[in-house]
Amino acid sequence: MSEADERKIKLLRENEINNQMIATKSNSDIRYNNLYFLGDSLSDSGAFIGVAREFNIFNIFKSQEFEAPLYKDFCSNGPTYSQILANKLGIKLVPAWRFKFLKQIYEKIGNNYAVAGAQITKLPFWKLKSIFCNNFSLPKQAKALLKHHQLTENDLVIINIGGNELINAVNISDINESKATINNAINIQKATIINLINNNARKIIVANAPDISKTPSFLNSYNMDKAKNLSEYFNSVWLEGMKQLQTKYPQIIKLFDLNVVFNKNLDEFQKKGGITNKGSTDVNYSCILFGLNVKPEFNEDCDFYNINDYFFFDFIHPTSWVHEQLGDIIYDLSQSKW
Template sequence: MLTCLYKKILLCVALLAPLPLIAAPYTKLVVFGDSLSDSGNLASLPTYSFLNKSPYQHGFTNGAMAVSYLAKFLGLPLKPSLHLDGTVNGNNFSVAGARAAGISGIDLNAQLAVFLQSQAGKARADTLYVIFLGGNDIRDMRDQPEKAAAALLNKATSNIQSALSQLATAGATHFLVVNSPDIGSIPETHALAAASKPNLVSYASQRTSLFNKKLAQTVAQIDKKKGVKIVLFDLLSFFKGLGNNGKAYNFNDTQQACYSSAGFKYYPACNNAKMNSFLFFDEIHPTQRVHERLGRALFSVVPEAN
């Protein structure tokens, strides 16, 4: 059964309600994703060791990731797989910079291959599998001609569909899939638009919408064919809810970045003390407070195990 979180009332409950630590009906959590869920894999590489120093916390934010909060609320451990050196030591395979459509060693197909190899091709039915990426693919589509953007979109959603299918065939039955936030709303897109590409914001928002629509369709096909239980979480609406009601959630700035991951310095209006009053940690990524709220929202829609 496919469930989509599109109702604003449910979103508000997820944002506001305190959640107790509850023993999960699952015995394990496995995550595939990008910088919105990578809690240490990219940081394990010497080139990216800066992610292990303040204000970073082993990933592109100033604290724990949403999936780490999800794991906490489920009562399950979640550690970075550290698989980029050839060995698997954890259950979070996310890598910052990963694409669904990509073919490099950090992308979705590679993450999935490493996981399945580490499990002798089996995916346990008592595990919750999270697939949380797509934003980087949309950033790639952002300024591409229509035909090229459409090809990227189809490849990205097809690869997510394939990942779900492979996991289901290997034995997985419960999935949480997260769509993309509006790439037109991130500070990076606004900066690029202001510099030289005034139509970029609308292009990015349009292509986010197309990606999310296509993702919902492809996920539904897997749900129907495989008889698995999939929840598709609407991250786009989640971020819109925060952005449109920032004051209600004690966010003083919902548009500007606090820190520059390009220049490794705080923007003039922000500093470490003010960081969690900002929605955006840097030009692309949200702050720890957003991740915590998102973790609660994800927990509120986790599919029940059989």
Template sequence: MKKQAVAAGFVLLSFMLPLKASAANFSKFYVFGDSLSDTGNVFAATGGLVAPTTAIPQEPPYFQGRFSNQQVWVDYLGDELGLTPSPYITLNPTIPNQGINFAVGGASSGQGNAVVPNAPLPGVLEQVGLLTQPTLQANQKLDPDALYAVWGGANDYVFGQATNTTQTVQNLSDAVGLLALSGAKNILVFNLPDLGKIPLASAIPGLSSNLTALTNKHNKELADELGKYSKNSDLNLISVDVFSLFNQVEANPEKFGFQNVTTPCVVGNLQTTISVCSQPNDYLFFDSVHPTTGVHKLVADAALAAIEAKSIPEPTINLGILALGAFGVVGVLKRQQKRSTDQVFDAQLSHTTVKN
């Protein structure tokens, strides 16, 4: 029996190996989210392209408008896919359009901004509307070969004072539904890390346990809500379990190269820095809310692994066999991580940071 299983594994592996290449064959990369995904929108909106030291987030210590010390997951995954989505606020028609990043620091899951409520900055559902509404009005479809990523909700609970998960989860589900209705086929959806473990929550009595409870409820309801799309055979809905990833890092930080998983590297706020640690990459958190670039790299790796696991093979491959062997072969694929690096267009206007 064991020999048969091994033999089957090799056969399945021969089918699965081409999937890594097909996973990178997206035509464009579109991103919708908050500060964890923003690559320059808030930075540009607050004058960062002219005066980076007074913008949000302040540069330095933040990296080129990103809410981290270096690149964020969008940059890392984009490098793997050979695609650089341009921040929509600084979008220039002369730049080769490899996609658009609509993510805005402080974005609510629905409309508006939980951190800067009076600013004309779109929430996650609004961001999706910026792309889909012109398409729907023109009776056209979104590019089915593009990759679309949706990640939000944290600002509702941390800054928006939401005490119920229903509306937040519905906003994210509606965002996915609107993309699917408009023709999107490949959609990445991220759940939330344990918000009760961010340094900001730990500093306020009672906030940590409350945010942990909301996170758990949010993730469960989001998974249930997204399950409704499972019957749509034309939709490649790809879930990324950030919650488990963060828990693994916090439980065994040395394994992932971190020394401090509880306190932030930067003391201050997004516009006024009091102090910065000497070794940011030793920290899980760059400030009281946002992770360091090393964590973003892990998120990008998790997203790429999820994409590869859900990639659809050629029609001639027996889908029943593929489904049977997917779980076992994923482990083999993870050990074959020699990826070819594509030369990515260096979008000079992509200097931005995200505020959660």
């Protein structure tokens, strides 16, 4: 066995042990009947790769996989906060989806409908990735959840989506059109939440979006200022819309300020001497849609030994330490009074 293989096995074993420790860290005081996620890669626990295998309609490829240092089917080097939270609440988390492709329905019943790459809205049809992503817009995820489950008053629904919406908005040349796209997205998110409430959802946590200008994808790029301004705009419109819903539906919706937590974690990581200006790896996730494995390539000066010195796993996704912080904070939020 090569030294590289030994390092890989050591890292995977450490992640398995850490995950087991997280699963038994504490017992929930407030217990929920079930836990449901709607969102994107930040809370995806395997739906993206599961759906990609469904799209492999001709069965001409081997079963696609995420390779180390990616952890299992997560877009990080450890479990995403959704899995960490589920462990803390004592609820089994199962990736789920329902979509129609070439006149055939593909579905898996579970409780985590978050899919990497998903947006609140649909992409324009002329964009190639719309063939995939538009099946998992926020309303489509909610529709799948309601098709598979009858919500109870003691179910917890977590909605965490918006990063991909912001990336799309930054790539639009006209700033007014970018803002109009964001306004439309928030209106659709509000309508989706109302739909869930009308279907008996009584405990909903909704997160805003992080400042994407601080991610390696935009940091020090010519679009950094635009990304910062649009992130601020998204979160201001989001807050106004969510406050309106809280007034109309009291004691149902809790707000999670992901942006504030993200910035605080970033500052803390920097003070500890961590690396925050670049990702530990370079990853092309879209290759999974073409039947290929996702194989991260370590960036310069990074390897299996020091990957946890990095705040970002790749161009935009955080490493496992960040997810652990999010899992703890959202757990505490879930245990506070409704």
